[in-house]
Amino acid sequence: MAVSTSTPDKGVAVVTVDFPPVNALPVQGWYDLATALRAAGADPEVRCVVLAAAGRGFNAGVDIKEMQRTTGHDALIGANRGCYEAFAAVYECEVPVVAAVQGFCLGGGIGLVGNADAIVASDDAVFGLPELDRGALGAATHLARLVPQHLMRTLYYTSRTVSAEELHRHGSVWQVVPRDELAASALELAREIAAKDGYLIRLAKAAINGIDPVDVRRSYRFEQGFTFEANLSGVADRHRDSFVTGRSQDDNEREEER
Template identity: 85%
Template sequence: MGVSTSRPEAGIAVVTVDFPPVNAVPVRGWYELAEAVRAAGADPAVRCAVLAAAGRGFNAGVDLKEIQRGPGHRALIGANQGCAAAFAAVYDCEVPVVAAVRGFCLGGGIGLVGNADAVVAAEDATFGLPELDRGALGAATHLARLVPQHLLRTLYYTSRTVTAWELHRHGSVWRVVPPDELLPAALELAREIAAKDGSLIRLAKAALNGIDPVDVRRGYRFEQGFTFEAALSGVADRHREAFVSRTSRPSGPSGPSGPSRKSATDHEEEP
């Protein structure tokens, strides 16, 4: 359990997140993920990194129960800072990052995938930001990198999810494959990237980040200010407590094809 890194073949590092039962990541997990991604990018032998997850889904955001258990706002601040560190690590990774997504990708998962360089998804993958239902705001900066503006706003206001196939139609998902073919498909793309000259691929990553029209770090930190405002007003705590009480037993999301009204997991929030 936790974050691990493997080297399945030359030039490729696979960073895997595993926090059962639904990959709702605790504060320490976000920092572990950030460190693992930074280490992969700093390794001169690595030319492409794959971000993957074990278990029932790619990512269910932060661990809401941890936030509710902690006194004051200490855990909320930790989750905010940890998420910012992990998202930035993916964006700033010195080599391209391919996200391999299966199952649910919610809240913090959108922050990771939105900052990745390429996305390969399983047919069962769903993507969304149920932030308003959890008393939080955030990661719209990253969802905006996956869908057009009006769809972004509709998804954000309604807490609906979209499928991998819909993101594929928008051009933000490279391939959609059966779940058992996900990692091989992600490795196939990583292998093609890793075949390039290591120095040039790092220069290419820096160049593309340099011409990005949106500063994802500043955008996300701006959003987080409104999460803190919601927390200080008390509205965030009411929504989190209601969600934690409603989902006292583990349950995983299972969405129909196309947009769905909810993608509830047993704990999720992206601060």
């Protein structure tokens, strides 16, 4: 399990996440990802970063099993802070970030790609926030950067997913390609960006972030407060237990009564 960085082309760094089996990141994984992204962006030789993932899916969010087997609130606080740092590292990376997305992109994955500068996706990629089904709230900030407002709300309330092709129609996914062409297509876009003047591309990234209508860090931090409220109420634990055990919340409650 690791976050690694490679430089396959001049001016391009590829940060790859690999946490089998589904790229559900533990607390330390989010911090490691943030560190790798910030380091890549700070490298004066790098002009574009590709954020990629190994395995069958891009990202399945936080490691809920780690959270449920950890007593107290340390894992919950760690996951929230780690996600906050990783999402911010994508957004604040000094150079453009191209997300290369395959398979599932869920929960924290939305936070990553929603803050990316461009998205290339495989034709089997799906995007969604199952947060309400997992006893959490958050990343509506980032989903709202991918789809129109009312679609964002419907997806959030229902925990449904949306296809890469539909996001392409909305203009948030740059290109949809067969899975075996994903890496090459993402690199092709990164090379085009990296061919620009390194000083100017950094100025461009700072300028575009500066005119964003929503402060993504502040907006996401606001959302996170409601996750803590859900946890303190006990409802979050019940939903996470149901996910870990594979049993419905009603079944777990009946077991507790016995």
